[in-house]
Every structure is written in C-alpha cells, then in structure tokens.
Amino acid sequence: MSLEKLDVGTLKKSGYMKQKQKDLFVVRLRMPCGNVTCEQLAGISEIAKKYGTGYIHITTRQGIQIPNVDIHNLDAITKELEDNGTPPGSCGPRVRNILSCPGNLECNYGIIDTYGMGGMLDREFFGEDMPVKIKFAVTGCPNACAKPQENDLGAMGILKPAIYTQDCTGCGTCTFMCPEKAIVVEDDKAKIIWDKCNLCGACVGACPSDLITEEWKGYRLFVGGKIGKHPKLGRELVDAKSPQEAIAIFRKIINWSKKNTHVGERFGDCIDRVGFETFRKEILG
Template identity: 45%
Template sequence: MSEKTINYERLKRGGFLRQKQKEDLFSMRLRVVGGQLTSDQLRALADASEKYGKGEVHITARQGLEISYVPFDDTEDLLDELQERDVHQGTCGPRVRGVVACQGNLICPRGLIDAQDIAKKIDEKYFAMELPGKFKFAVTGCPASCMKAQENDLGVMGGLEPKWVEDDCTYCGLCQTGCPVDAIKVEDEALYYDRDKCILCGQCLLICPTDAWIRSKEGYTIYVGGKVGKQPRLAVKLTELVDENTLFGIIERSVEFFKKEASSGERFGDTIRRVGFEEFKGFVLE
C-alpha cells in the first residue's frame, strides 16, 4: 500500500462505497444537482473512469453518478483531479444527499416552476449537512411528479390554481377532456369547476384554445416524510402554492425540527409521526 497520507474523513463524508470484491475497491459517488452536467464535466468523468476505474460510469436511481472499481490507493488522486475539472464528490451517511429535479418550466411544456433553480438553491445551502439521519430532497415541476416528490423526505412540487374567464369561453369542452381528475364539467353552455378535485396541474390552461382559463395563483406545494426502501411510505402534503420565501422558510424550520427531535439514524417521516404531525406542522408553519 502507498505510504502517502489518506484523508479518511474526506472519503467517509464524500460518497465512497466499498465494493464486494476482496481487493480494496471503491465506488465513488459524485455530486450532481438536478441531473445536470456540462459537457466538460462529462469529459472529465470519462477520463477519470478510464484512468482510475474500468471505463464505466454508473447512473444511480437518484440522478447521481458513480465511478466504480477505484483502488483505495488512488482515491485521493481521483478526487483531486476531478475537483480541478469542476466535478465534486458526493456524500453518504446521515447527511443531506444530492437534490434531484426535473427540467422544470425552462424546457418542459408542463413545467410550472423553475425546478433546476430551486434544486441548486437547496443544494448550495444544505448539501452534505450533518443530520441525525439521511435526508433527501426532490423538486418536480408539476403534479405529474416525475421526480417523485412524495417519495422523499421533503418534496417540492410546482402548482397552479386556475381561474375561469366566462366571457372568453366557447364551451368547447376541451378543458373537461384534458382534466385528469374530472374537476371540470361542461354542459349546456355552462361550466362547473370543482376546486376540491383540482390537483393544480394547469392542464386546462395548456389545452384551452381561447385562453378562457388563466392563472389565479401559482407556487410551491410541499410534501414531507416520504421514503422508499424496505419500509416505504408516501409523504404527506404539508401546504400548497406558497411563494419562494415561504418555501425556504419551511425547509429551514423542517431541518431545524429534524435536528432537534430526531433519534440517531431516524428518517424525517418517522420523526414527524413519533412527535406528531400537528406539532410539526405548527412548528414549521408558525
């Protein structure tokens, strides 16, 4: 083994996972925000995987990347070379993990929020933060929930509350056809909108040919306490259509609550259920 000094804390915090082989081989987990990488970063990964691994890069279930078959003696050199090319190590253990996000409204026609921007802001403030247990964020642009906001410790979803403008409506019925939850009915030159059924997806605005549906309110819907794994549980909707300042205030108080109340190794949803959802809700929505 090399006599050079190995920074074990750097490896422990930085997403290195020991492989099953008898040799000292590791998979290196990389820091990826919202699934976005530049072409220069991709070239750096290709070079690193060929030099230190087997020329392969694994895409994880959470938009992350891993270089496998890295010898233990090469871990420091690999990290240094990648960091010089703006590719940074990930994390594991009881910390905030990489933030996943969809393309959002900059690219997706159905996107209602800039999911990438929100993901970057969350990552900048919370990535790798030490917590009692692991903590996962997801940001999804609309209620289609491509990024599975309900399966994360804290999920952020774009939402839009529509408003019907009667004078602009031709009662063509396209909004009724396009509504995925039957919240709109068009009958005999009359339109009925059931707000309780509405999932805030904005599909009626997209499909209306006369702009008879407009934006009444838009913002961020927040889900808390979800997880997958051996004991999966869907998150609970905490609040809907809040503005960005309120969103980050809720995130900050949620993290504070988790730090204060969680037992070691506990997931956020388990802490909420043990302490009580109403108490948690009162704390973060004060």
C-alpha cells in the same frame, strides 16, 4: 490530512463508499438535478479510466459514481474531479444529491423551474450533517415524475387556474382538456370543482376564447416519504408561493429534524413518533 488516513465512516459522508474488496472505494459525485456538461462527462470518463477500471455507474438518484478506486488514489482523484467541476458528493447521514425532473425549461407539462429550485436547494442544504440521510426531490407538475412523495422532502409545481365565467359560452372544450374531470359546464358556464382539481394547469390555454388563465403558481411541499424495506408516501404539508418561501420552510424543517430525529431514524418515522399535527404546528405555527 490525506483522505486515506480517515476512517470509513468519515469517508462515506463525503461520498467515498468502501467496497467489499480490500482498499477499494466507490467515489460518488455531486450532480444536482442530474445535470452534467458534455465536457464534464468526457472528463469523468478519463478520470474513471485513470483511477478506476474504465466504467461508471449511473445511480437511481441521477448521479454518477466511479467504482474500484484504490484508497491511495483518493486524494488524487478528488483533485481531478474538483478541477473537472464534478466534485465528490454526499452519502451517509447528510443531505444527499438533489433530484429533479426537467421542469418547465424542457417539459410541456412543467409548471416550475425545477433546475432553479434544485440549484437553490443544493446551495442551501447539500452535504449538511444530519441525524440521518435526507433526500430531496423537485418535480415540475402533479405528474410527479421525480417522485417527491417518495423522498424525505419534496417540492411539486402547482398552478391555480381562474375562469372568467361572465364571458364563457359553455362550449365545453375545457372539460375535455382537464385530466381530472374537474371542470364542468353548468347553466352554460364552465365551473371548476376544486375538490377534484389537482392544480396541474392543463386547462390554462385550453379555452378558445382565452378565458382560463393562471391565478398563481407555486410549490406543494411534501414531507416524510421514503422507499426501501418499509416504504411510505410523504404527506402534503403546505403550499408555497415562491422558491424563497419554500426554501425558508425547508430550512425550518431541516433545523427541526436536527433537534427531534433520533440517530438512524428516518425522517418520516420521526414525524410519526412526534405526531404529524404537532410537527405541522411547530413548522408553520
């Protein structure tokens, strides 16, 4: 069936958003983690010239959209975008484009492979029909540049350090490297104050004698965040030790949301209505 024969609501779910001008649409592209090749970018440019008015918009969620596309050209632009490797994306009550920071592939502070995690989330959840829009964000460390606490579902890289105190000389170098002041020297031995430690991993490699190492690293999962008219920060749910474990927990959450979230009710508001502890037990019980 031709796209121009579909209703506006159905088109929106697939990334075609009706503009205020008659018969014109914005076409939003699928772009997990905001990554696009130079060749794809050049292709998008040519497609925007051909079917739009020669410019594109960079969205706040690391995506690209082409405005001013006539409804009669939706089938043609879709075919060219798919051939370009940048197909139309998702809008409306579905899982939206996956957002992430560069993670440990590029950033000095990155703990996890955010592109890898983002790709897994994209393959598992992108475009899935929901009672309301669901936004994911993946960030590489507790600096939280990708703002996982401001999204419905978020994952943050964390690293638990270990100190071999028996060989520690108490030089104090590590205390200066900890941004949270979570390391102190007591009785000439370095000690981690776990209530202050945010698992950023900055202390690993800071010891001149290499006595601080990685015990484990994983993913801290957040739920229920949003921005907009009534913003709220997401809450910590649980720590996962592997991307597979994190994906499995997110799958439980997505399925739970389908059963419990009212149409149009943001996920965080649903959690508040049901009760966070009830939600937590049903997901992790």
